[in-house]
Amino acid sequence: MNDHKRRPTIKDIASLAGVSIGTVDRALHNRRGIDPQTRQRILTIAEKIGYRKNRVASILTRKKPLVFAAVFPQKLHYFYDDVRQGFKEAIEALQDFKVYPLVYSVESLGQGEENVLQKLLQEDIDALVLTPGHRSKLNPLINQFVEKNIPVVTVSTDAPESKRLTSVCVNPYQNGELAGELLAKIVTGPRVAIMVGSLEIEDHRQKVDGFTNAFLAMHPDGEVVAVVENHEREELAAQNTEELLRKYPDLAGIYVATANSVAVCKVLAEQHTNHDIKLITTDLFEEMVDYLKKGVIQATLFQNPYRQGWEAVNILFQFLTEKRKPPTHHYLEPVVVMCSNLDFYYPQFKRRVLK
């Protein structure tokens, strides 16, 4: 177990096989210009002595840098800025391996992504990270990159029908479940409501499903009395909230499955004296901190945007440098954030850089 025996190198293989290191390289990398016999012999030897290539050395000899391109939205700063930051810092940590960032922005999710991707298709990049807004339009574009041998990883949103390598995100269904379980435990009455951005959005629908299932499973006589859409508009969110309060005077909890929860908080903070409504929200940004501390928000489910960007880079790096194929989804854990662990995640959870 405590082995520090020297790792075998191509030289070892070469001398064992009685050939040059050039030939060994040919055999190992399936290059042409080598006798199938010798290749087989070399591969057998390599296998036998447990050869594994030294990535450090092989990277050192790479002449062209690896360029990792990214396309992220600007709007919803609190979220995508963190994704971008994670992306950049992950690359920064890989600088010794000659990895460089090439970052593009679109105004908001789904706005002009095609243009940027078209432009990127001309550039000489080695990998692509993006948050696809319009899947149906983007799928063919994504596939074009893949066909050019440029792996693509989606972040936070997905384009599952495309040939992207993997998707880094928090499983929305699980996220909903966690919210449902938590609210079921906190709530003092059986009736709760859900607010989403839009039920058209797959992510939001899945959160609703996960929440509903978990809440009903955990709460003996629980009931989800309403699912309302705020279409990411503050006034509508406020209006919806007031309506909920009026319509269900005994409402015991609300789960806001989209990031736009501030309007809800405002309404609840004002009406606070009359109702005892437990609020579970999604994501984390500045305006929420006070509401968390004041107890208007009981807990929020954090999706770790910084880490999403970070992980995307590392998945791609591993794929490019050692052909390691990731599973089709790379799910991060949703995190229950309350007052006492807020500091870990706000203003921004800096993953301690590994290596």
Next chain:
Amino acid sequence: MNDHKRRPTIKDIASLAGVSIGTVDRALHNRRGIDPQTRQRILTIAEKIGYRKNRVASILTRKKPLVFAAVFPQKLHYFYDDVRQGFKEAIEALQDFKVYPLVYSVESLGQGEENVLQKLLQEDIDALVLTPGHRSKLNPLINQFVEKNIPVVTVSTDAPESKRLTSVCVNPYQNGELAGELLAKIVTGPRVAIMVGSLEIEDHRQKVDGFTNAFLAMHPDGEVVAVVENHEREELAAQNTEELLRKYPDLAGIYVATANSVAVCKVLAEQHTNHDIKLITTDLFEEMVDYLKKGVIQATLFQNPYRQGWEAVNILFQFLTEKRKPPTHHYLEPVVVMCSNLDFYYPQFKRRVLK
């Protein structure tokens, strides 16, 4: 921002300064045998062109492997096996950098650590990771390693008076706070109790403090009616629990700040019909899973032992390869684990390996 300009190398510095790369190396590493004038000149140039050494290349030239030694307990398998696993896999991921593990075990925390460390002092190791049991006895030993220029990182427990580089752990006070806040939100009555292993243990005492403060702050008329010690003995834990139930028929919650919570669960599961007691526990292992699913345990605070081992390795690696000094404490986030996010952490949370 999108720079892929080639990073400057010592060669660049050399030609700019009109010296050989050997001299540049001497200047950069403060080696002897160089004119202070030239050194200064070289350092200025390096600074000006923003030189940063390529760790990949420098590691490649290292002839001797780095040996990372570890001493972990065997008992409390569910916890220390994960720490060990994290330690090993982190090193595995660094194998291209010629890092090798040297793992020793002691039977349980504080049992015979001195012997093992004495033995290790003779060996040619480059770094040491351990879970110090008896601090007072271990401090001088730890310092001996440090004085031999072998950095030491403590994991999960600490030896703060020693010269260890840093300690990787979950801040027990924060852990307690999180428990307190959570229980305050879940509980249906004001009176709760705490069970620890022993109040002699700093870690447990801090959890008690953190819990108490947070619970009282969050719960308007909350009251911590008892703090009992189970001395990590099942019978005692069971006995204590029964006593609590008898003495405080209105008990609304229990926080078990030590890992030994199964006995408590058993008692509560039996008495379940009479009392509505919310239970928050610590750590996660097999026997707890059922109790979580049945709702006997409301939530448990996971301390991510796997990641603790992993992080220790990477902190040491960074320290050794780039002199990066970590802060005196490396706190990991305590994680709220309930049914719906259990899968991420059990049987064992495998951090997706980065790079």
Next chain:
DNA sequence: TTGAAAGCGGTACCAT
């Protein structure tokens, strides 16, 4: 004090 050169473990390209 300084320079030159070998070598780490691969890759790439030339020559044979």
Next chain:
DNA sequence: ATGGTACCGCTTTCAA
């Protein structure tokens, strides 16, 4: 089809 060798960026040793 195969061998030889320069080179990536740095460390280390040996000469000068």
